[in-house]
Amino acid sequence: FSLSDDVVRHIFCLKLQIFYLRFLLKWEHLVYSLAGSVRNFRSFLPAIQSTSYYLRSVSSYFESTFLRHTFFFFIGVLAPITLLFTFLFIVASLKASKEHATVPAGLPWTGKQDDQILASMRANVRGFVKSAALYTEGYRKYSKAGLAYIVPTWTRGPQIVVPPSLGPWIAQVPDEILNAKDCTYDNVQFKYTVGHPEILSNDMIDLLIKRELTRTTGTMNVELVEEIDDSLARLFGNDGQWRKVGVFDTLTRTVGRVSSRVFVGKELCNNMEYVVSASDFARAVSVSGYILHMFPKFMRPAISWLATMPNRRHSGIAMKHLQPLIAQRITDMRAKEADPTYPWEEPDDFVTWMVRESFKRDTFHETSVHHLSYRIVLLNFGGITTTSIMVVNAILDIWSAPDVANVIAALREEAQQVLQEHGEWSKAALAKLHRLDSAIRESARVSAIGGNALARRVKVDGFTLPNGLAVAKNSTIGVSMDGIHFDPEYYDNPTVYDPFRFSRPREELAAGKTRVNEDLVTTSVHWLPFSHGLHACPGRFFAANNVKMILAQVLLDYEIQPFGTRPPNMAIGDMSVVPVDATMMVRKRV
Numbered sequence: 033f034s035l036s037d038d039v040v041r042h043i044f045c046l047k048l049q050i051f052y053l054r055f056l057l058k059w060e061h062l063v064y065s066l067a068g069s070v071r072n073f074r075s076f077l078p079a080i081q082s083t084s085y086y087l088r089s090v091s092s093y094f095e096s097t098f099l100r101h102t103f104f105f106f107i108g109v110l111a112p113i114t115l116l117f118t119f120l121f122i123v124a125s126l127k128a129s130k131e132h133a134t135v136p137a138g139l140p141w142t143g144k145q146d147d148q149i150l151a152s153m154r155a156n157v158r159g160f161v162k163s164a165a166l167y168t169e170g171y172r173k174y175s176k177a178g179l180a181y182i183v184p185t186w187t188r189g190p191q192i193v194v195p196p197s198l199g200p201w202i203a204q205v206p207d208e209i210l211n212a213k214d215c216t217y218d219n220v221q222f223k224y225t226v227g228h229p230e231i232l233s234n235d236m237i238d239l240l241i242k243r244e245l246t247r248t249t250g251t252m253n254v255e256l257v258e259e260i261d262d263s264l265a266r267l268f269g270n271d272g273q274w275r276k277v278g279v280f281d282t283l284t285r286t287v288g289r290v291s292s293r294v295f296v297g298k299e300l301c302n303n304m305e306y307v308v309s310a311s312d313f314a315r316a317v318s319v320s321g322y323i324l325h326m327f328p329k330f331m332r333p334a335i336s337w338l339a340t341m342p343n344r345r346h347s348g349i350a351m352k353h354l355q356p357l358i359a360q361r362i363t364d365m366r367a368k369e370a371d372p373t374y375p376w377e378e379p380d381d382f383v384t385w386m387v388r389e390s391f392k393r394d395t396f397h398e399t400s401v402h403h404l405s406y407r408i409v410l411l412n413f414g415g416i417t418t419t420s421i422m423v424v425n426a427i428l429d430i431w432s433a434p435d436v437a438n439v440i441a442a443l444r445e446e447a448q449q450v451l452q453e454h455g456e457w458s459k460a461a462l463a464k465l466h467r468l469d470s471a472i473r474e475s476a477r478v479s480a481i482g483g484n485a486l487a488r489r490v491k492v493d494g495f496t497l498p499n500g501l502a503v504a505k506n507s508t509i510g511v512s513m514d515g516i517h518f519d520p521e522y523y524d525n526p527t528v529y530d531p532f533r534f535s536r537p538r539e540e541l542a543a544g545k546t547r548v549n550e551d552l553v554t555t556s557v558h559w560l561p562f563s564h565g566l567h568a569c570p571g572r573f574f575a576a577n578n579v580k581m582i583l584a585q586v587l588l589d590y591e592i593q594p595f596g597t598r599p600p601n602m603a604i605g606d607m608s609v610v611p612v613d614a615t616m617m618v619r620k621r622v
């Protein structure tokens with residue numbers, strides 16, 4: 033510690049000297065030229081001489097101590113950095129070789145060249161920089177020939193990618209054989225980034241999403257539209273003036289507020305400190321997951337304390353608001369149960385459903401205020417950022433579409449007609465927004481998260497896939513999401529964003545065509561943003577309801593200036609991430 037203090041002092045000293053030297057050189061020159069041209073200024077000469085003398089002494093001090101400073105700089109700063117990087121390099125190299133030994137030897141790789149020195153580690157680095165592209169490259173080369181291949185990734189180790197023909201089979205294999213959650217949890221390193229294994233392995237959230245949230249989806253839309261309108265008015269303004277706003281920032285807040293209206297109720301959904309903590313927490317968890325994957329398993333407990341500090345800060349903010357709310361809800365619900373005349377109206381929200389469910393359970397982690405509150409933190413994690421990303425992608429894709437003016441006019445016309453017919457955004461009304469539904473579904477196709485879909489962890493020894501490929505226990509299999517989404521066999525002109533790709537067949541129904549049921553919530557092995565099969569996202573009905581309603585209100589009430597070119601998503605590892613800095617010009621329609 034004292035060494036580093038010393039080093040810092042010396043570096044500081046060195047900087048000061050260089051600064052002073054430059055200062056004096058500049059002024060000495062100026063003063064000499066002034067003195068030479070104005071005789072009367074001779075009286076200044078002694079001062080100039082003494083300055084010059086000081087300058088020389090500083091310069092000689094600098095020369096005499098230069099070596100010492102350089103030495104301290106190397107010992108104190110460069111040596112530890114070099115040592116740290118050498119250590120990380122060795123660790124990463126060993127980790128990569130170990131991971132790569134677990135996949136079947138005969139399979140082809142994308143992004144790995146066996147004849148290169150440190151082939152495994154270099155492949156993992158490629159996986160970090162561009163594994164989304166490696167997936168699609170392998171898809172064209174191998175999947176289309178019915179072969180499996182391997183993609184290196186930074187976060188999940190090597191992935192075995194199987195042809196799409198195996199997709200329907202993977203989607204139905206039970207968890208005891210191919211496990212979905214193990215993959216997700218390991219990918220985001222939930223053990224460290226979130227903790228609470230007793231909550232993660234518990235059924236309560238999934239059960240309530242399937243049983244209560246899906247049942248009520250659409251029934252609270254009048255309240256949700258109020259939240260959307262107020263949120264958009266605050267963020268986009270309602271004075272008819274153009275404003276430059278952040279796309280991600282404004283829509284995350286709106287989605288967070290709308291989702292929270294159903295998750296935690298009217299009061300808290302309006303609290304932006306609480307709402308923003310959800311997306312901050314999600315981002316912190318993802319970043320810390322990446323950091324932890326840089327280290328081998330035995331080092332993660334030690335590294336995690338530091339890496340997950342932001343996670344604790346953001347979840348702490350949410351917990352600060354959630355715990356009193358849930359404690360009060362338990363008190364009120366108990367009082368109402370004991371005495372039906374207790375003057376309190378039970379809100380219909382996720383907290384109420386969860387507390388009611390907790391009354392039927394008896395373990396501490398299913399009943400304590402802390403554990404119930406943390407469940408909402410996790411619900412936000414799974415539900416808010418994912419939905420915000422879908423809205424952001426849809427806005428970027430729709431307002432960058434070829435023929436954007438006509439696309440907007442067609443979407444707006446549909447929204448106006450349906451709203452006029454139904455008077456409000458009821459479930460039935462939203463179901464009639466075929467063009468908007470299609471524009472969002474198409475955006476989710478071309479701007480999907482990328483990489484791996486239907487990712488499953490093999491849970492049994494000696495397992496053989498239907499195509500005869502033997503895979504080791506704990507290896508990961510899946511299909512290439514972008515490979516499938518951009519395959520001309522499934523989509524005409526697959527690289528083009530065609531907003532009405534899915535609604536056109538419906539609109540042509542009158543011409544006697546067969547009805548094609550491809551709504552935003554319809555999953556398939558060829559459209560995978562919500563996955564497919566046993567683990568298809570149970571929150572997709574709620575998410576689709578909110579995404580459609582937010583976009584319909586934006587179309588009806590605001591004008592957005594088209595983007596010249598679509599602000600591109602960024603590839604990070606095997607994921608494609610929305611451009612969080614993208615801005616748009618927006619104004620209230622008059």
Ligand code: HEM
Nearest residue numbers: 212414415418419422486561562563567568569570571575
């Ligand atoms: C546009 C928004 C959303 C997207 C794109 C999305 C996507 C996904 C995906 C890809 C899966 C993984 C399935 C698998 O492992 O194969 C999933 C699972 C899940 N999602 Fe969503 N989701 C969204 C919104 C939501 C919302 C709003 C909620 C809750 C209210 C939610 C709750 C869940 C849960 C609980 C699972 C785990 C299901 C299981 O393992 O059986 N999601 N989601």
